[in-house]
Amino acid sequence: MNVLLLGSGGREHAIALALAKSPLLKELFLAPGNPGMASLGHAVALDAADHSAVVSFCKIMGVDLVVIGPEGPLVAGIVDDLAAAGIKAFGPSKAAARLEGSKGFSKDFCRRYNIPTAAYARFADAHAAKAYVREKGAPIVVKADGLAAGKGVVVAMSLADAEAAIDMMFAGGFGKAGEAIVVEEFLVGEEASFFALCDGSRALALASAQDHKRVGEGETGQNTGGMGAYSPTSIMDAAMSERAMREIVAPTLEGMAEMGAPFKGVLFAGLMIGEKGPKLIEFNVRFGDPETQVILPRLEEDLLALMLACVEERLPERPLRLSPQTALSVVLAAEGYPDAPLRGSEIRGLARAEAMPFISVTHAGTKREGLRIIADGGRVLNVTSLGADVAEARARAYAAIEAIDWPQGFYRRDIGWRALKRA
DSSP: OEEEEEEOSHHHHHHHHHHTTOTTOSEEEEEEOOGGGTTTSEEOOOOTTOHHHHHHHHHHHTOOEEEEOSHHHHHTTHHHHHHHTTOEEESOOTTTTHHHHOHHHHHHHHHHTTOOBOOEEEESSHHHHHHHHHHHOSSEEEEESSOOTTOOEEEESSHHHHHHHHHHHHTTTTGGGGSSEEEEEOOOSEEEEEEEEEESSOEEEEEEEEEOOEEETTTEEEEOSOSEEEESOTTSOHHHHHHHIIIIIHHHHHHHHHTTOOOEEEEEEEEEEETTEEEEEEEESSOOTTTHHHHGGGBOSOHHHHHHHHHTTOOOSSOOOBOSSEEEEEEEEETTTTTSOOOOOEEBOHHHHHTSTTEEEEESSEEEETTEEEEOSSEEEEEEEEESSHHHHHHHHHHHHHTOBOTTEEOOSOTTHHHHHHO
8 A cells, every 4th residue: 555644743743654564554744754764655746725636636646545644734624625536545534533623612522522621611812711701610620722732731730720711712822723722620640642543333442642741840830732652551440541541531532523523544532541540632633742652662463454454344242462562762952941042953862762672752843954963852762661561661761861961952851650549
């Protein structure tokens, strides 16, 4: 099969590594890819926002399957446009992608189909939103309705913070994404990420992970797209995973099908695990970043075959095979991230890190200048390791980071701290 993978980040690099193992793969096209993916396929100068150009490329090159990494093209309906041209694509339709594309739609959907989630209200003006937060009190969560690159959520610990977040969003702090907002209850518990593969009517549990959203150690500082992750997480044991499938994933598939928008692809449920079990924080309709970097190394299956089974509505009825090992990934970010990351610094020593056993390095925000690898984003690299448990995987990951020479980068030194605290 010829496969086109859309995206350029660490998630897409991890997907490319998994796809490259498939005996079904003939040619892998990367649009646009990144320097770390260069040996895995053919880089293509395609803009995923230009759906007609993507369709034309697929027809010319005989692409059998398109795999969409980021959420933007999914929410914009690229799967629909590809399907209309007779081209298979792994990911949900535009209608199904509303689960991520609109926080308000997602919350209303949960209420309609009795999916456990935080109490909430939707607003289109600041005055009404502020009156609501004064009534409810802090802590409280303020979310931009639309896509905001993983940064459209403010956990306000005081009323002043909540009102400032409301003003910021309605003043255009997140562009069109903040033209409407959701204000919701602050949930108490421990966060986990849960992934399921879906073929429109059936779902298979894939894996759990735990992300580290805050930029600073000990979960301090601003929210980010994620500073590291590990998989599996012990709070998602077999019983909790079964509850997540029964109480969240299954009714989501049933509800979307009932609404005429069957969900195909990977469903990512961000969960809060509290005393009463799992509650949904939010849906994503694609693989997470950096969770993908720790889930796919554990997958003992042909990822390409599974993606095709999702599209063709024929997922296997058996559980998926996953390694019992723990995978842990640490994000190396550019100085100044998440506000104003410093671009242009050279990164050395990548080959030393990549040569270490049990280690993979995925690129998230780099470019190549001659023989040099240059930082060109906020989250720049992911160093991922495998180990018997979190402690071993973490030790290996940080040892590999020490082999990388990049003074202008930084990283959290406490990835996996919750798991180690429980151990």
